[in-house]
Amino acid sequence: MEKIEPKIPRGFPEYLPREQIAFNKMLEQIRASFERFGYAPLETSAVEYAEVLLAKGGGETDKQVYRFEKGDKEYCLHFDLTVPLARYVAANYRELAFPFRRYQIQKVWRAENPQLGRFREFYQCDVDLIGSKSIPSDAEMVAVIYETFRALGLPDVTIRISNRKLLAGYLEALGIKESTKVMRLIDKLEKQGPEAVGKLMEQIGLTGDQVQKVLFLAEIQGVSEKVIRDLEQTGTKSAQFAQGLKEIRELAAAILAQGIPAACFKIDLGIARGLDYYTGTVYETYLNKYPEVGSVCSGGRYDNLTGYYLDKELPGVGVSIGLTRLFEILKEKKEIEMPSATPTKVLFASMDEKFLATASAAAARLRGEGVNVEVYPERSGLAEQLKYANKIGIPYVAIIGEDEQKAGKFTLKEMKSGEQKLLSVDEIVREVKGQPTE
Amino acid sequence: MEKIEPKIPRGFPEYLPREQIAFNKMLEQIRASFERFGYAPLETSAVEYAEVLLAKGGGETDKQVYRFEKGDKEYCLHFDLTVPLARYVAANYRELAFPFRRYQIQKVWRAENPQLGRFREFYQCDVDLIGSKSIPSDAEMVAVIYETFRALGLPDVTIRISNRKLLAGYLEALGIKESTKVMRLIDKLEKQGPEAVGKLMEQIGLTGDQVQKVLFLAEIQGVSEKVIRDLEQTGTKSAQFAQGLKEIRELAAAILAQGIPAACFKIDLGIARGLDYYTGTVYETYLNKYPEVGSVCSGGRYDNLTGYYLDKELPGVGVSIGLTRLFEILKEKKEIEMPSATPTKVLFASMDEKFLATASAAAARLRGEGVNVEVYPERSGLAEQLKYANKIGIPYVAIIGEDEQKAGKFTLKEMKSGEQKLLSVDEIVREVKGQPTE
Numbered sequence: 047m048e049k050i051e052p053k054i055p056r057g058f059p060e061y062l063p064r065e066q067i068a069f070n071k072m073l074e075q076i077r078a079s080f081e082r083f084g085y086a087p088l089e090t091s092a093v094e095y096a097e098v099l100l101a102k103g104g105g106e107t108d109k110q111v112y113r114f115e116k117g118d119k120e121y122c123l124h125f126d127l128t129v130p131l132a133r134y135v136a137a138n139y140r141e142l143a144f145p146f147r148r149y150q151i152q153k154v155w156r157a158e159n160p161q162l163g164r165f166r167e168f169y170q171c172d173v174d175l176i177g178s179k180s181i182p183s184d185a186e187m188v189a190v191i192y193e194t195f196r197a198l199g200l201p202d203v204t205i206r207i208s209n210r211k212l213l214a215g216y217l218e219a220l221g222i223k224e225s226t227k228v229m230r231l232i233d234k235l236e237k238q239g240p241e242a243v244g245k246l247m248e249q250i251g252l253t254g255d256q257v258q259k260v261l262f263l264a265e266i267q268g269v270s271e272k273v274i275r276d277l278e279q280t281g282t283k284s285a286q287f288a289q290g291l292k293e294i295r296e297l298a299a300a301i302l303a304q305g306i307p308a309a310c311f312k313i314d315l316g317i318a319r320g321l322d323y324y325t326g327t328v329y330e331t332y333l334n335k336y337p338e339v340g341s342v343c344s345g346g347r348y349d350n351l352t353g354y355y356l357d358k359e360l361p362g363v364g365v366s367i368g369l370t371r372l373f374e375i376l377k378e379k380k381e382i383e384m385p386s387a388t389p390t391k392v393l394f395a396s397m398d399e400k401f402l403a404t405a406s407a408a409a410a411r412l413r414g415e416g417v418n419v420e421v422y423p424e425r426s427g428l429a430e431q432l433k434y435a436n437k438i439g440i441p442y443v444a445i446i447g448e449d450e451q452k453a454g455k456f457t458l459k460e461m462k463s464g465e466q467k468l469l470s471v472d473e474i475v476r477e478v479k480g481q482p483t484e
Numbered sequence: 485m486e487k488i489e490p491k492i493p494r495g496f497p498e499y500l501p502r503e504q505i506a507f508n509k510m511l512e513q514i515r516a517s518f519e520r521f522g523y524a525p526l527e528t529s530a531v532e533y534a535e536v537l538l539a540k541g542g543g544e545t546d547k548q549v550y551r552f553e554k555g556d557k558e559y560c561l562h563f564d565l566t567v568p569l570a571r572y573v574a575a576n577y578r579e580l581a582f583p584f585r586r587y588q589i590q591k592v593w594r595a596e597n598p599q600l601g602r603f604r605e606f607y608q609c610d611v612d613l614i615g616s617k618s619i620p621s622d623a624e625m626v627a628v629i630y631e632t633f634r635a636l637g638l639p640d641v642t643i644r645i646s647n648r649k650l651l652a653g654y655l656e657a658l659g660i661k662e663s664t665k666v667m668r669l670i671d672k673l674e675k676q677g678p679e680a681v682g683k684l685m686e687q688i689g690l691t692g693d694q695v696q697k698v699l700f701l702a703e704i705q706g707v708s709e710k711v712i713r714d715l716e717q718t719g720t721k722s723a724q725f726a727q728g729l730k731e732i733r734e735l736a737a738a739i740l741a742q743g744i745p746a747a748c749f750k751i752d753l754g755i756a757r758g759l760d761y762y763t764g765t766v767y768e769t770y771l772n773k774y775p776e777v778g779s780v781c782s783g784g785r786y787d788n789l790t791g792y793y794l795d796k797e798l799p800g801v802g803v804s805i806g807l808t809r810l811f812e813i814l815k816e817k818k819e820i821e822m823p824s825a826t827p828t829k830v831l832f833a834s835m836d837e838k839f840l841a842t843a844s845a846a847a848a849r850l851r852g853e854g855v856n857v858e859v860y861p862e863r864s865g866l867a868e869q870l871k872y873a874n875k876i877g878i879p880y881v882a883i884i885g886e887d888e889q890k891a892g893k894f895t896l897k898e899m900k901s902g903e904q905k906l907l908s909v910d911e912i913v914r915e916v917k918g919q920p921t922e
Contacts, residue, residue, distance in 0.1 A: 084858030420522030
């Protein structure tokens with residue numbers, strides 16, 4: 047029979063068992079951290095009606111959506127978890143209790159041009175607090191980000207925070223109309239630098255003086271007190287700006303009240319988050335060791351999540367971790383431990399098929415004690431069985447042959463040290479659970 | 485603005501938080517049980533090249549596949565986890581160690597006609613042992629099924645087992661050529677009864693005598709010794725049948741060696757599993773309390789998993805739980821506890837905004853102790869905050885007002901009993917962790 051090449055499209059990542067175990071561990075750490083703050087799990091269907099999900103229409107996103115027809119309906123794969131959340135909240139409004147804390151860890155799909163760290167199928171980990179407009183909610187997001195990265199073993203982060211009202215009010219006071227375009231250009235500052243971005247600003251019609259003033263604001267950053275002073279000194283005449291200043295002052299205090307170290311966050315007016323639905327606090331998170339990879343967790347406050355679906359204004363705030371991208375970055379930086387390609391702690395190896403029944407019974411007893419155990423199921427030499435254990439990283443092998451059978455015991459080999467002990471099943475349980483065998 | 489109805493297509497299930505928590509609990513129980521037997525987690529991409537995934541072509545499945553084009557390529561959503569596993573194993577053959585134990589818990593998509601218990605987007609939980617052709621591997625599957633349902637709180641199952649070689653050998657000895665078709669008809673016996681199925685068998689060319697003999701075999705079932713005796717007494721002259729008999733005898737012994745209660749499984753020649761890739765042992769699992777819902781976990785042994793992709797024969801054995809369907813059945817039967825719509829154990833409620841900082845700090849300390857905690861983030865009356873806790877099922881509310889602030893304590897209200905205690909943060913930790921406070 048002619049064989050078909052078992053290939054998968056680029057941008058659809060798959061892992062070897064060792065990597066998958068490391069990936070799942072991160073996923074579970076994120077999940078546990080989100081639940082620690084009381085966020086409830088939610089999962090929305092991956093496939094939706096195109097007309098519903100693309101209600102907003104237009105924009106870059108639309109081109110990146112995987113759509114398909116089946117019967118007389120057009121469907122699409124969800125491209126983020128925010129629009130499905132809006133649709134879900136609108137559909138289940140009466141059943142939900144607000145403030146509604148939910149997290150969602152799912153794959154999303156985008157027909158992007160795949161490149162390093164950019165995927166077509168990838169995990170997003172979103173957390174949102176809906177139905178609350180208070181500053182303590184904004185502060186909670188900072189705690190969620192900080193504690194989640196700490197749980198991931200990445201406590202060395204800087205969470206950069208701004209407030210869209212500051213930037214919007216400042217632009218308003220300068221008489222700049224193209225505020226959304228300017229915000230998107232500010233987002234490019236880090237990659238392209240002030241000179242290039244300044245030119246782009248002039249191209250959309252800003253005067254040289256306006257450009258200078260916008261770049262001046264975007265460079266304001268640092269610890270809260272200093273930034274607040276700097277912002278006050280701009281003397282900006284705008285109610286929106288004043289409101290933003292009030293909010294960010296309250297926010298800094300509320301973050302510290304939660305015990306977040308001051309070194310882990312800073313206010314940074316260079317963070318604009320040029321998506322048009324953000325209306326207040328915005329966040330980006332950088333790994334201090336690898337600032338060049340950009341933000342690994344971003345989000346912000348929005349005034350009206352369900353605007354397209356529901357006649358009720360639901361404010362909220364949320365952030366998202368692009369887990370697939372983060373995992374790939376950490377893998378490339380050799381920051382991920384991958385000790386084992388299996389959850390197995392003990393492999394039972396038989397010198398002959400006739401011992402398999404004894405091995406199976408012992409394995410069942412160990413499982414009853416909560417130990418992950420497998421039995422080598424094939425007739426095979428001991429050397430091969432040990433080689434297998436070694437290849438996938440099983441820490442212990444329990445061997446049974448004539449002598450062990452007679453003694454009613456097993457030879458337990460610790461693979462790393464090579465140390466061997468003749469032990470009963472009960473002793474094996476204690477040994478592999480790390481308790482003394484005496 | 486005109487609103488868009490936030491609807492989702494039928495057959496794409498979504499849950500309320502309370503249901504999602506119960507669903508995730510089942511999923512985690514299955515995951516832990518699979519890992520207990522040493523199966524490694526695996527996830528394949530949901531989207532594949534249509535030409536690769538549909539290598540086999542034809543059949544019912546093809547019509548049920550969601551396909552779409554993007555650029556010059558045709559893609560599809562995976563419709564099961566077995567074909568992707570075959571493709572994955574072929575692609576990563578050199579990196580994997582065999583016997584390869586993997587589990588895969590993912591959504592799959594099928595454009596079926598949605599009805600009760602049949603979905604278009606649903607979870608499958610697959611477990612396969614690849615690269616082993618021994619009977620102990622077949623026996624392990626029975627242990628995996630039994631222990632997994634026990635972990636789910638559903639120990640009262642009957643795992644029905646047969647061996648395709650018995651049926652195939654028997655049909656061969658009777659001179660029946662249409663063996664695949666006959667096997668598919670045998671699968672219909674339970675729903676349609678022997679009379680209707682007998683007629684269908686005659687329609688595809690079996691003689692009345694052949695029909696009688698096939699129905700006779702399909703009715704053989706019960707404890708192993710009896711079935712083996714019955715099978716021997718058929719006097720079937722077929723090497724394949726003899727091999728099947730030998731295998732099922734060994735299998736029954738190997739199952740018992742693992743400590744599986746004899747009452748939990750039976751040999752049943754009425755189980756044919758009419759999929760053409762099964763070649764040996766086949767399994768179906770029934771809930772004794774709800775036999776009418778049919779099999780909730782099925783599978784079998786196959787000789788050559790990767791035949792379409794790889795020039796190597798890889799035998800294996802596996803079973804699959806349709807989790808979405810199982811969850812819906814149990815939900816309908818009121819067998820699922822849904823105590824809470826949140827992971828939160830303690831809600832901090834403030835009598836006034838000015839206590840929010842104190843509440844936030846206390847919440848952070850509780851989280852440090854591993855307790856899931858949320859702070860009510862809005863200015864709101866106590867009654868409303870208690871109502872919220874009650875609605876989503878938060879067990880404890882820690883209240884702070886003037887008196888508590890002065891005392892450096894919180895009033896902890898146990899929502900079920902209504903009991904209130906004035907406690908310090910340390911005392912709250914002990915109380916909610918179920919340790920005595922004295």
